[in-house]
Amino acid sequence: METGIEYGEFDEGRHVNYWELDRTLQRELRRVYDDDEFEWAEPRLAEFGELIGHTVADNADYVDDHGPELETYDKYGDVHNAVRYPAEQLENDELAYGAGIVADAFEAPPGRDEPMPISHFLGMLQLLCYADAGFGCPVAMTAGSALVLERFDDGDLEPYYRALTSRDYDDLIEGAMFLTEEQGGSDVGANETTARYDDEADCWRLTGEKWFCSNIDAEGTLALARTEDAPSGTDGLSMFLVPHGDPDEGVLTKGDRREFEGPPPGDALNDQLYRRLKDKLGTTAVPTGEVEFDETKAALVGEEEAGFRQMTEMLNLERLANAAASCGLMGRALLESKVQAATREAFGTTIDEFPLMREDLVDMTVDYEAATAYVHEVGRLFSARERARRSDATTEDEETYRLLRLLIPIAKLRTGRMAVDTASYAMEIQGGNGYVDDFVTNRLLRDAQVLPIWEGTENVLSLDVVRALEREEAHEPFTGTVERRLEAVTHPALADAAETVAAEYEDLTGALLALAGEDSEYAQLSAKRLAHYLFEVFTAALLLEEAQADLEDGDGRTAMVARRFVTNELETPDARGIADGDRFVLEAFEPIVHHAPVDPETVAEAVPADD
Known part of the structure; x- marks a missing residue:
C-alpha cells in the first residue's frame, strides 16, 4: 500500500511530476480505462506529467508575461494577420501535440491497434492545465474540430482531419x-x-x-x-x-x-x-x-442547415474539456497550497498544524476529488458513446445519450465555479505573495475566471439542464444510475452517508416532479439550484460507490472523502455544526490531504465526534 505524500519536501508546485503527485487522477483514470489501456497509458502519463511539471510550467509563466502579439498589416499596409508567439509557447505547442494529447484519442498511437478513449485526452488535458489553462483552450478546440470532421465530413476535408490529428508538429494544424x-x-x-x-x-x-x-x-x-x-x-x-x-x-x-x-x-x-x-x-x-x-x-x-446540431457535438466535448481544465487548475492550486502549508512557518510551527488550515486543506482536497471523479465519469460515458459510433453500431445507446445531455452542462457549470473558488483561496494561503505576479496563484485566479464563461455561462448551462429534463426526459437514466450506485453501497463505514444521500435523492426526485408541474418562468428561476443539486447527489453516489470498491480492496481513504463530501454538500447541521463536537478534519487530515492509507477495519471509528 502506498504511503502518504510529504509536501514539505517541495519548495513549490513546480519542477515536480504532476502525474505522480496526483493520486486522485490516477485513481479515476485507472477506474475508467480498460486494464490494457491503463497499462499502456500509465508510463506515458507519467512522462507527460514530468514534462508539464518542468518545461511546460516554466514556459507558461514566461508566456503570461510575454504573450502573443498581432500584426494585422505588414509594412506595406497589406493584410497579413500575423500573430507572433514567444518561442516558449511554440515549444509548449510542439511538446504537447507531439505527446499525442489530441492524436491518441483519434488515431491508434504507436503500440496500439485502436485509438485511446476520449478519457485519455481529458486526462492529459487535466495535466496540461496544471501548467496553463489558457493553452488548454486551443488543444481542446483542436480535438473538438477533429471530432466534428470525423463525424460529419463526407471526405472532402480529410486532409484537414489528418492534420488536426497529427503527432508530427510539422504536419499539424490547430x-x-x-x-x-x-x-x-x-x-x-x-x-x-x-x-x-x-x-x-x-x-x-x-x-x-x-x-x-x-x-x-x-x-x-x-x-x-x-x-x-x-x-x-x-x-x-x-x-x-x-x-x-x-x-x-x-x-x-x-x-x-x-x-x-x-x-x-x-x-x-x-x-x-x-x-x-x-x-x-x-x-x-x-x-x-x-x-x-x-x-x-x-x-x-x-x-x-445542420450546422447548429454539428456544433453542439463539438460544444459537448468543449464543455467537458473545460471541466477537465478546471480540474487541472484546481489540482495545481491545491498542490501549491499543500506545499505552502507544509513549509511556511508561523508562531513556531508550519501552518498546516493549525486546525483552521487543516479544515481548509481537507475541504479543498474533497472538492478536487469530487470534481475529478464527476468529470471522468462523464468522460467514461462520452468515450463509450464515441467508441460505439466508430464501430458503426446500428443504434445509439439512447440512455447514455440522454444522461450525457444532462451531465455535461452540469460538469462545466459546477467545476468552473469550483476552479475560481479554489484558486482564490489558494492565493489567500500564499498570503501577500499570492497576490503578486511573481507567484503562480495570481495567474491561476486570472485564468480560472474565464472557465465559468467559456462554452456557456452558468445561467445558460442551467437552462440547458432544464431542456435536457424536459425534452430528453434525462431524469430517467439519472435516477436509475443513482439508485444502482446506492444499492451497491453496503459497508458499515458508509451507512450513515448512504442514508443521507438516499434521503436527499428522494427529495431531489420530489423536486423534479414538482418542477414538472410548474410554468416555464418558475422552471427557469429554479434551474441553477437544480443543476447544483443534481451534481451533489450524483457525485455523492459516485464517491460512495468508489469508496465501497476501495474498502473492499483494503483502503478506507476514499470513504473519508465521500463522507466529508456528503457532510459538506447534503447535510444541514444544527447551529452550523459548532456544538456537535465533530473533529473529522483533524483526524482525517493525513489520509485526505497527504493520501495516507486507511485501514478499512478502523475507518468507521476513525473520526468519532465528542458527545
Whole structure:
C-alpha cells in the first residue's frame, strides 16, 4: 500500500511530476480505462506529467508575461494577420501535440491497434492545465474540430482531419470555433454571418463579424453562417471550415508556416481580417480577438442547415474539456497550497498544524476529488458513446445519450465555479505573495475566471439542464444510475452517508416532479439550484460507490472523502455544526490531504465526534 505524500519536501508546485503527485487522477483514470489501456497509458502519463511539471510550467509563466502579439498589416499596409508567439509557447505547442494529447484519442498511437478513449485526452488535458489553462483552450478546440470532421465530413476535408490529428508538429494544424457574434452572444440563432456559393471559384464565401475568437489564427476554424434563403434562428445555420491559409494552395500546416522567412505573406492566406486581440484578464497563451469575414473562402461541413446540431457535438466535448481544465487548475492550486502549508512557518510551527488550515486543506482536497471523479465519469460515458459510433453500431445507446445531455452542462457549470473558488483561496494561503505576479496563484485566479464563461455561462448551462429534463426526459437514466450506485453501497463505514444521500435523492426526485408541474418562468428561476443539486447527489453516489470498491480492496481513504463530501454538500447541521463536537478534519487530515492509507477495519471509528 502506498504511503502518504510529504509536501514539505517541495519548495513549490513546480519542477515536480504532476502525474505522480496526483493520486486522485490516477485513481479515476485507472477506474475508467480498460486494464490494457491503463497499462499502456500509465508510463506515458507519467512522462507527460514530468514534462508539464518542468518545461511546460516554466514556459507558461514566461508566456503570461510575454504573450502573443498581432500584426494585422505588414509594412506595406497589406493584410497579413500575423500573430507572433514567444518561442516558449511554440515549444509548449510542439511538446504537447507531439505527446499525442489530441492524436491518441483519434488515431491508434504507436503500440496500439485502436485509438485511446476520449478519457485519455481529458486526462492529459487535466495535466496540461496544471501548467496553463489558457493553452488548454486551443488543444481542446483542436480535438473538438477533429471530432466534428470525423463525424460529419463526407471526405472532402480529410486532409484537414489528418492534420488536426497529427503527432508530427510539422504536419499539424490547430482548430478553433468562432461562434460568438457581438449582437448575439449566447443567442447563437441571432448570428448574422452569411454564406454564398461562388460557382466560379467552386467554394463558399462568408461575410460577417465574429466577436470573441480564441486561437484566432488556427489553421482550421469552424464557423456558423446562414446560406441564402435559409430560415432564421438556429435551424438556418450551416457549418463551415475556414482555413487560415488560402485553401486553393492546400492545407497550411505548422511546418509550412515555419518555412516562410517571417509570417506567411498575404497572398498565402485566406481573405479575412484579424482586427485586434482582446486585452484579457488571463489565459494569455491563447490569442483571442475579433475577425471580419469579407467574401472569405470556406468549405461546407456536412449538410446545409445542420450546422447548429454539428456544433453542439463539438460544444459537448468543449464543455467537458473545460471541466477537465478546471480540474487541472484546481489540482495545481491545491498542490501549491499543500506545499505552502507544509513549509511556511508561523508562531513556531508550519501552518498546516493549525486546525483552521487543516479544515481548509481537507475541504479543498474533497472538492478536487469530487470534481475529478464527476468529470471522468462523464468522460467514461462520452468515450463509450464515441467508441460505439466508430464501430458503426446500428443504434445509439439512447440512455447514455440522454444522461450525457444532462451531465455535461452540469460538469462545466459546477467545476468552473469550483476552479475560481479554489484558486482564490489558494492565493489567500500564499498570503501577500499570492497576490503578486511573481507567484503562480495570481495567474491561476486570472485564468480560472474565464472557465465559468467559456462554452456557456452558468445561467445558460442551467437552462440547458432544464431542456435536457424536459425534452430528453434525462431524469430517467439519472435516477436509475443513482439508485444502482446506492444499492451497491453496503459497508458499515458508509451507512450513515448512504442514508443521507438516499434521503436527499428522494427529495431531489420530489423536486423534479414538482418542477414538472410548474410554468416555464418558475422552471427557469429554479434551474441553477437544480443543476447544483443534481451534481451533489450524483457525485455523492459516485464517491460512495468508489469508496465501497476501495474498502473492499483494503483502503478506507476514499470513504473519508465521500463522507466529508456528503457532510459538506447534503447535510444541514444544527447551529452550523459548532456544538456537535465533530473533529473529522483533524483526524482525517493525513489520509485526505497527504493520501495516507486507511485501514478499512478502523475507518468507521476513525473520526468519532465528542458527545
